[in-house]
Amino acid sequence: MKRNHLIPREKSKKVIYLDPRGRGVGEKHYGARALYVLAVLCLLYCVGIGLFVAFGSYFFLVWGVIGAFCAAWAWVLTHRTVYYWIPRWLHITFRSLVMAGMVLLLIIEGMIVSQFHATAQEGADYVIILGAQWKTSGPSYVLQKRLDKAIEYLNANPETKVIVSGGQGYNEPISEAEGMQGYLETAGIDPERILMEDASTNTTQNLIFSGELLDKSEDSVVVITNNFHMFRALAIARKQGYAHVEGLSAGTYPVTVPNNLLREAFGVVKDFMANHL
Structure with missing residues (x-):
């Protein structure tokens, strides 16, 4: 009978986590860098609008919220234990909602921009x-x-x-x-x-x-x-x-x-x- 060469469970003192090298790992880090840059730009824009341009509303604060959201998302992407702790279905749902929101936003912005240079005929009542x-x-x-x-x-x-x-x-x-x-x-x-x-x-x-x-x-x-x-x-x-x-x-x-x-x-x-x- 052959002797079992596996290490007994009681003698194993360490758990080794292998860094996954599959598809998507590199993209996460590149995506995180892009999100950090976007977060900084949004926060700077928010502060700049608030300090130097007079507004009748506080809507410009939404840029601060977007910046904080991008920074938080980037942090999750760069922290492996947090990223893999989130269920896969939640990853997919979140990304789908973000993509759908971006598509809707682009469509609406296209309609808005279509009237940027509206002109009128002479002689209106x-x-x-x-x-x-x-x-x-x-x-x-x-x-x-x-x-x-x-x-x-x-x-x-x-x-x-x-x-x-x-x-x-x-x-x-x-x-x-x-x-x-x-x-x-x-x-x-x-x-x-x-x-x-x-x-x-x-x-x-x-x-x-x-x-x-x-x-x-x-x-x-x-x-x-x-x-x-x-x-x-x-x-x-x-x-x-x-x-x-x-x-x-x-x-x-x-x-x-x-x-x-x-x-x-x-x-x-x-x-x-x-x-x-």
Whole structure:
């Protein structure tokens, strides 16, 4: 009878973990490095927006959340015991959800960007300027861009009337419509051409209440807002029954475009779920 050459269990003092060298191990480390870089970029962008660009909301903090998420994911990928402790089905589910979310985000962003350079024909019956934050010092940057674009159109089309639309927020000294009216009058626009809607608090209300001041089925209307906001604004206008509506896009800070695009994607999803689009 042959002698068993296996080491008795009671004499084995160490457990040796072999480093797996199969497919995917190298990718994990490369992926972790990429995620750490992305985390740093997101955190720097969050801090930069918060310190140097004035906003009426705190949405930019989402970049800090994304950065923290990327850093945590990278940490998991580089810690073998944690990575292999997570069940395989959870790995697959998580990756599938992330990929599906990225695909959906790209589709929505494509629709938003499609209206970045919207232009309108001359001779519209009405221009609607959608409201944005009004500060104690005057219009916010995004609202000023809308107003200046509207002034260009109104000067070129003296028969066109303008509706300034926007109520007063908790952090605003006056209603957005009142501020816009004064800005246009200072720029030389005849007060008789200006109609004021000062009850709305969001884009949908802007277009619902402004629609009560004109004939949505007959009048030609140009909606003026910033480029990142134009797709949603036009979709809501058409949903509200504006039969002859076009958009005229105004610009914004180039550095804030990523933040605006991401925030607007959430806005599109929200309004879609609320059946506003």
